[in-house]
Every structure is written in structure tokens, then in C-alpha cells.
Amino acid sequence: MQARDLMESDVKTVSSDDDVAAVFKKFARYEFSGFPVVDDADRVVGVVTESDLVDLFEPDDETLWIPIGLPPFVDTLTYQVKPPWADLDLGVDMVRNADKPISDVMSTGVATVTPDTDVNEVLDLLAGDDPDINRVPVVDGDDRIVGIIARQDVVRAFRDKRLS
Incomplete structure (x- = not known):
């Protein structure tokens, strides 16, 4: 099993140019606890979580x-x-804080994987020592986002495999 087998390809992202108010609206619209932050070329440059905004x-x-x-x-x-x-x-x-750019709030140095990454490496990231990793963006060779894997995606995939 590889990352492509686990990932959700319809990824909701925020732009590094978005302000805090726009990201708050996105959290209200979608039931996610975090979003990948992308630049104009859809390259992952960070992650913003609800906790990042609460810290404000x-x-x-x-x-x-x-x-x-x-x-x-x-x-x-x-x-x-x-x-x-x-x-x-x-x-x-x-x-x-409404006009503050999300780039001032987001976390950088994001752990990412490629579609070919083995499921064991994804598991190591999601179950590793860093408790802040709850989702892993999946990127292509140019660091452009092509998917995302959340912890529940991994659990769901293993459940489905066990039931089949």
C-alpha cells in the first residue's frame, strides 16, 4: 500500500497570502482542524491549524x-x-488580527510524502514522536500538493482492507 492508496485528492487549502479572517471563514465552512498552506504555484509552504489561530x-x-x-x-x-x-x-x-497574513501564523517545515511513499513511512509520521502531525500533505516532485492523508484516512483504509 502506498500514499496514493490512502490520500484524499480533493484537498482544501489556504493561500499564504490569505489573511486570518479568510482562514477563520474556511474553518467555519469545513470540518477540518488544519489546512495546508500553498503558494501561487500550489507548492506546500506550511500548515495552519485551529490551534495556531487560537494562539492569537x-x-x-x-x-x-x-x-x-x-x-x-x-x-x-x-x-x-x-x-x-x-x-x-x-x-x-x-x-x-484579522488582516494579519496567515504566513505569520502558520507552521513551516511541513512533513510531506509523495504518492509513491510506502504506507509504513506515512504511519511513522502520523504515529511518531511529533504529536502535532495530524495530517500529511502528498506532493509531486515539484512540491505541488496532489493530496492529503489524515489519521482517519489511514484507520479507514486498514479497516476496509480487514473487511474485504
Whole structure:
């Protein structure tokens, strides 16, 4: 079995020029947790996931420094502050980040395979040590996307083979 036997060839992608607002709309339209990001020649240049977009709304610094004592404040206490989602002003964050290009948010260095890649190599990627690999773009010799393999595609293929 090879990657071509597992892949979905109707791949939904986003462009590296798309902004965050356009990608949010695409996540709302399709039941995917991530999209390959392609350039103008359909070459894979990254992946954007729901988690990448959620990260736009989480504070970078969750540490609150509280000085104790009189100046020159020789001691401080550190508290972790994690505001609940209800306390975040997502509307303001959305407006602030809506025009940001997806290339600023996406992950680069994407693991890809070719249509001729053996299923064992695909399994190694999807079940390997990197928990962030949930889908593997399938590319041709010029790194143009021709398909995608998600974990559920592999499970479905093995189920179907077992039942046949």
C-alpha cells in the first residue's frame, strides 16, 4: 500500500497570502482542524491549524509580578494568571488580527510524502514522536500538493482492507 492508496485528492487549502479572517471563514465552512498552506504555484509552504489561530487570542505572558515590601522591592511573588475565555475581548483581538497574513501564523517545515511513499513511512509520521502531525500533505516532485492523508484516512483504509 502506498500514499496514493490512502490520500484524499480533493484537498482544501489556504493561500499564504490569505489573511486570518479568510482562514477563520474556511474553518467555519469545513470540518477540518488544519489546512495546508500553498503558494501561487500550489507548492506546500506550511500548515495552519485551529490551534495556531487560537494562539492569537492567548496572552503571551501569563505571569503577574507583584512587588513585596518597600522600595527598592527586593522580593517579588510570581502568580500564574489564566483568564477565562469569557474575560477575553475576542472581538478586539479579532479586529486586531484579522488582516494579519496567515504566513505569520502558520507552521513551516511541513512533513510531506509523495504518492509513491510506502504506507509504513506515512504511519511513522502520523504515529511518531511529533504529536502535532495530524495530517500529511502528498506532493509531486515539484512540491505541488496532489493530496492529503489524515489519521482517519489511514484507520479507514486498514479497516476496509480487514473487511474485504
